[in-house]
Amino acid sequence: MTIEPILLAARGVKNSRTLASYLDRGGYKALTKAVAMDPAKVIDEVKTSGVRGRGGAGFPAGVKWSFVPRDLPKPKYMICNADESEPGTFKDRELILVDPHEVLEGIAIASYAIDAHTAYIYIRGEFVREAEILERAIAEARDKNYLGKDIVGSGYDLEVHVHRGAGAYICGEETALIESIEGKRGLPRLKPPFPAVVGVFGCPTVVNNVETLACIPHIIERGGAWFATIGTERSTGTKLFCVSGHVERPGVYEAPMGTTFREIIEGFCGGIRNGGKLKAFIPGGSSAPILPADRIDTPADFESVAEAGSMLGSGGVIVMDDTVDMVWALENLLTFYAHESCGQCTPCREGSDWALDVVRRIRRGYGHAGDLETLHRIARFASQGMTICPLGDAFCLPISSFLEHFGGEFEAAIAAAEKRAATFLPILPVRSDHALFESEEAS
């Protein structure tokens, strides 16, 4: 199923980043409409649309907004999470590059809905150009009164600030992101309390992904019911799939939820590079469990991917052809997680580094018979709520899925190492002095 792109409709439009181009395409109409509505109605519309968080967890955005206590006298904050750092995920960058005003409009509507007068865009530190683009877009929008004081004459004020991260993957986790905005070390917080009640500066805060927010103007303009008709029953709307790896045409593709991975990989991306054979793919960013080639007909929506044994996550599809050594691939992933573990929780801090040591040793040909047991043990005890944030699961799910689907390659590597070790000269027992004397006496 192919439909007209919604989020990336501006792709190919000249100067699509400018306000003029955005207004030409009917931009900021949704904001004008929204600020005339009751905030509760805005939230209802988003609930009707069924749009789920595009950052990975898939939590319904409208429900998240409704958790913000309305009657609390504290200020409320809106945060747009643009700290896109998951390996294999690069959709938010594309959205900002193509249509920054679409994101800003989404932020403004969301802020209005939760009664926030300050919004932050927490952007990944490496996104220098993207941060500049956003700054420029904010300045343009302020100039034309789409942001700032008294937005389009509605009496509603909103200031949007761009906050650049300092290069930590963990700051994509919403509470670590909040700590980072507060100027602290980016460490995930204990929950509860959840950010909707105690967030940035101790005030109610909503953190949404760039892509989620980019959906909002379309939902408001064309109605939640319209949005809900796209995709599947429980995963509505279109999704950006960022396909990387061994395909002919890697890149960001927009498709309705429920499009199969075969359509994405073989259709949009033109199949495996050089006519090769698919070995495996990771459907939702590097922390999603890997799936073998035979699951390629899985529809890409939250439920179906979960049923297939993985998760849709951020939609970062990493495709591997049959040249890939799975031991090396897992080592590559674990290198990232061992580097990015914040070091707060014992199981994740020690486990990520330990698992990397073990897998690297196997890859280098020094595997040991007990290694797979060790890996299973780490994967079991560093995930499933053993840690404060899901980074524990993020490195454990790859370990267990790699071992589940490609355990044979690990076993073979270990068996080869054991065989090689067995050919070494055996260590002979050292003759004791006592034995020496005995033999002397005997002679």
Added chain:
Amino acid sequence: MVTFTIDGQSVTVAEGTNLIEAALKVGVEIPTYCYHPGLSVVGRCRICFVEIEGMPRLVTACSTPVQDEMVVFTASERVREARAAVMEFLLENHPLDCPVCDQAGECGLQDYSVEHGLDSTHMIDVRRTFPGLERRAIGPHVIQNQNRCIHCTRCVRFTTEISETADLAMKSRGNHSYIDTFDGTPLDNPWSACVADVCPVGALTVKEFRFRARVWHLEETETVCPGCSIGCNVDLGHLDGVIHRFVPRANAEINGWWMCDYGRFLADGLNSREIDAPLRRTEDGECAVSWESAMATLATLLRAAPKPLVVASANFSNEALYSVKRNLQESAEIMVVVPIQSGDQRRIRNARGEWIDSVDAHSNSTGARHLDLTLVDGVALESYIRDGDGPLLILDAHAHPWLETEAAAAAVAGRPTAVLARGRTPIVDTASLVLPLASWAETEGTYTSSTGIVQLARQALPPAGQARPPWEVLHSLARHLGHEQERIMSPRLLFAEMAAEIGAFAGMTFGRLKTEPGMPVHEEARGVG
């Protein structure tokens, strides 16, 4: 109040109590590393997992407040497995250098490893190390060995939340993060050694105590710091008659879980002793005398005319001061002065986070005030001594800095002077009678803190040589003066008599002071001092 069930026992605790504290109420000990009752909860070590009925995942006890009708299991199969796994993770990179580690014996890893850990490990790789941070003086009193660190951040939280100096910080990220001073300057705040107390492993150890004794050999005596009038509760560690260290002992009302470095490092000074036998000095020279004959000499001295002046000490226990008041001031009508001085400012935080300040250098000037003794400052003390011409009895040669000067020796020159002392001072070197005084650690007694709490300091060591505690000297002197009968005397008896007579101590008993963390003085006396 909420009622919940833990391992089959029903417990009622105040709302908001976390599971660790609630479990302790019924004697269930949940293991902890990052949790400290005096610091904020971070939930990062993950050792305190418990299972709660109806919850799909294990929860950390430190970050879970008790709720009504909660059913908690602290030793189920799932919990034991998870704890064993966390222990294995913690020990993955821990050097296991216990034989050369000074924390051995009071190490959280050792304790819980036996109780909750596996027999062996799956770890066969090379351990992470921190070259350069293995034996580093992170401050004047604290040595860091980062290899042993388990990243609990108690030390960091101590410096941000308790000392409020924010000296320490966790630098870098993940498994390679390490503790360093925030700006690279030494960890030097007035409570710096407390970071070694809160460190559950041997990553931070106290320089002054390192390698002096294995802690399981130490004998510990519960006592009170003599450094100032705040009266922090301490455990005094000693071995074979040598005092090795003070560590703070929890007392919610006074010092929380902390103590200052000044007080902590007084420990070593208590070992010094220069005077260990009674000595009489005449024109013919010095001669050693027995206590009996020294007491007789002293009694004669006190009966002399003009009336002698007695200089007591605000560092004496309540019992000793009460003995001075009863036996010398009241029965013998002798003028008694208690010299006091203001010292450097000392501060400590109690368990509620409130600061207690003191500029009073004496451990019991509050008690002296409650006993209605005449407190004098250095100037007044000097004029009392210079203006009189009778004999002098100085009950503690170290009671006031002025007494330790050459000027003081010159002021008393030519007058019959008896002095009790532990170390040599100019006065001690010229006095006609020198008696060995038991140190603070060698006597039992109660001290009244600046906030009006009477606390018991236990005797750690027998008096060295022939030294005697001041209350004993005064009792025996009273016998020689004829004010006391021959009877058995002890601090406990003195306290009982004092409690019956002095309003501030009304209703207190020595026995209760032995079991309770300290008792506030009678409300009418609270305004005093």
